[in-house]
Amino acid sequence: MLTGLVCTLAVVCAPSISMARNFDADELAIEFAEIRPTGADVTVTPGADATAAGVVLDFEAGKSGYPGVYLMPNEGETWDLSDFTCIEFRVINQGEKPLYLTSRIDNKGDHTKKPWNSDSRRIKPGEAGVIRTFFGYSYRKAAFKLDASKVSKLMLFTSKATENQSIKIESIKATKFKVPFKSDFAPVNGELFGGASSFDVGQQLVTQNGAMIEGGADAQPLKVEFSKADQSVQFRAWNARWDLRKGHQLVVTLKNVGRSAVSPSAQAVSVGKKTTDRVTVTEPIQAGQRAEIIVPFMPAIPKLAGDKNKFESNKVEYVALYASDSDQSQVLEIESVVLASPAITLPEWVGQRPPIEGDWVQTFSEEFDGDAIDLTKWNIYGPNFWDKISHFSRDNVAVEDGNAVLTFEKRFGHHNDDPKSTRSNEYATGFLSTYGKWVQRYGYFEARMKLPEAPGLWPAFWLMPDRGLDAGEQWQRQSINEDAMEFDIMEYLSGWGTNRFTVAFHYDGYGKDHKATGAGVYTAQDEEGYxxxxxxxxxxxxxxxxxxxxxxxxxTDRISTVESNIIFTFVGGGWDNLPIEDGELPEDFEIDYVRCWQLKELASDVDGVQSTQNTLAAPTTPDAR
Structure with missing residues (x-):
């Protein structure tokens, strides 16, 4: 195990240098045994010593996607940098164009699990810049929990060069620079304030515009006094953000200990000033009375596609309590601020009919009441376009207790259980699709589902166009150009927690003209967790x-006019997820039922069964006549 590091450039610069660890040092100049270019389009000019100071990297235009260098310790060794918080790269852009540089710190391990941390910076021509990559963070977010005592290599690279570029490395150091990113704190038992919480009023309660506070420590009640309508107090996590993903609403309990009736309000504010609704008590609180302000994460008014106020419950900066809209004296005793996730009772129409009146006919009903998937309706094999870590397997699709169960587990195998497949992955998962077997244009499509909790997973319920066998290959049948689109009815990243998912509509292809709109939403579960x-x-x-x-x-006139099939996917990853944790696998995505209806006036010949072939994958030939 090394604490000092030495240098070759595919290219030997110096012998290995061993350094004694200095626990009191604020920084350590890293030395390298090797600096290895990613390809022939990267030229490395050595510096004066093994620390990489003065090393020049020249990138030739247009040869590879991410040109750069690997910075390596002695063969078979790692660096112990556990006394530090980050790696700091200081570089000069010697080229004539801005350069976007990325630094990376690696542990040994399976590359599909991305055992590294990264960060990037744009550096202008002729300017010096610093890129700090912090252990446990990537791109300013909590990420892979890197073991800083076993760093196996560093990387420094850029995006594809459109013209020749050059940088000079001034230094590469491990430092104790304070982590500037706030961690996420999940309140114990959901108690942000009150109860058994360890809330520190002096550090965590922030007053605004002259609001006054009294007590709140040593079991004393917390009193807040407002004298103007623009005053408020903020309940913050200690040097962190509130992680409220385990609930779908906040409950603020308080008592009016003043002399006049008051109507305070509350809301939660996440990173980027994205907010919940600001909720006012349902009726004025009379002197001496208690009341609750319930702040749902779901807005009272439905969202329009494209809504930009994407409140994030796992990144809450503070919960605010606001004065009544009055400059009179208001004195409130705050008893508690608690995260809650009560079950809900659904309206009677759910599962029985569509949400609007009309001459509806039920066209599809899958209750999963048997002991196996009905392969005349569903495919369990197909292409996986969505992640690079999982393969579809029939062993990961089951019918149990009236549910279709898709299971994500760590199990190596070939895609679609085909030993001839060029794709094999360490994770296995289940898949369901009616592609080639059933489609419908227009109508109402509903599913009852139980979402997984293990991090890093990405289940979805969605529709894709299917123009039928006569349209050609799958990419032609399912193109979202022209009049078709992808409907993501429920798309969930498990790192968000089971109370949040997203809705999206994709259209105009998946290339340079691709467009999308949608919104993030919050949800409760019913009594059974669905x-x-x-x-x-x-x-x-x-x-x-x-x-x-x-x-x-x-x-919009752009809504799809092309018949579509139903899909349930359960892959790993996604654009805003946590890393997969193998110890929490296997995990299930359960589907209780799928039901569809059609308005009689919108029914057409394209609707309904395309094939009844009992196949694992979509039929490739018409049914026999």
């Missing part, structure tokens, strides 16, 4: 309902 989500698809209109409530609406 959510029920549906899409109302009509000409010029797409409305998504969740647990019987409208949540997202999009009205």
């Amino acid at each position: 959510i029920t989500t549906g899409l109302l698809w009509l000409p010029g209109l797409a409305v998504v309902y969740n647990n019987g409530v409208e949540i997202v609406r999009w009205e």
Whole structure:
């Protein structure tokens, strides 16, 4: 194990240098045994010593996607940098164009699990810049829990060069620079304030515009006094952000200990000043009375597709309590601020009919009441375009207790259980699709689902166009150009927690003209832990309902006019997820039922069964006549 590091450039610079660890040092100049270019398009000019100071990297235009260098310790060894918080690269852009540089710190391990931390910086021509990559963080977010005592290599690279570029490394050091990113703190038992919480009023309660506080420590009640309508107090996590992903609403309990009736309000504010609704007590609190302010994470008014106020419950900066809209004296005793996740009762129509009146006919009903998947309706094999770590397997699709169960587990195998497949992965998962077997244009599509909790997973309920066998290959049948689109009815990243998912509509292809809109939403579960989500698809209109409530609406002439099939995927990753934790696998995505309806006036010959072939994958030939 090394504490000093030495240098070759595929290119030997110096012998290995061994350094004694200095626990009191604020920084350590790293020495390298080797600096290895990623390819022939990177030229390395050595510096004066093994620390990489003065090393020049020249990038030739257009040869590779991410040109750069690997910075290595002695063969078979690692660096122990556990006394530090980050690696600091100081570089000069010697080229004539801005350069976007990325630094990376690696542990040994399976590359598909991305055992590294990264960060980037844009550096202008002729300027010096510092890139700090902190252990446990990537791109300013908590990420892979890197073991700083076993760093196996460093990397420094840029994006594809459109013209020749050059940088000079001034230094590469391990430092004790304070981590500037706030950690996420999940309140114990959901108690942000009050109860058994360890809330420190002096450090965590912030007053605004002259609000006054008294008590709140040593079991004393916390009193807040407002004298103006613009005053408020903020309940913050200690040097952190609140991680409230385990609930879908906040409950602020308080007592009016003043002389006049008051109507305070509350809301939660996440990173980027994204907010919940600001909720006022339902009726004025009279002197001496207690009351609750319930702040749902889901807005009272349904979202329009494209809504930019994407409140993030796992990144809450503070919970605010605001004065009444009055300059009179207001004195409140705050008893508690608690995260809650009560179960809900669904409206009677859910699962029985569509949400709007009309001459509806049920066209598809899958209750999963048997002991196996009905392969005349569903495919369990197909291409996996969505992640690079999992393969589809029939062993990961089951019917149990009236549910279809898709299981994500760590099990190496070939995609679609085909030993001839060129794709094999360490994770296995289940897949369901009616592609080639059943489609419908317009109508109402609903599923009742139980979401997984293990981090790093990405289940979804969605529709894709299917123009049928005569349209050609799958990419032609399922193109979202022209009049078609992808409907993501429920798309969930498990790192968000089971009370949040997203709705999205994708159209105009997946290339340079691709467009998308949608919204993030919050949800409760029913008494059995399920959510029920549906899409109302009509000409010029797409409305998504969740647990019987409208949540997202999009009205436009661009709504798809092409018949579509149903898909359930359960892969890993996603754009804003946590790393997969093998110790929490296997994990299940359960589907209780899938039900669809059609308006009689919108029914057409394209609707319904395309094939009844009993196949694991989509049929490639028409049914026999």
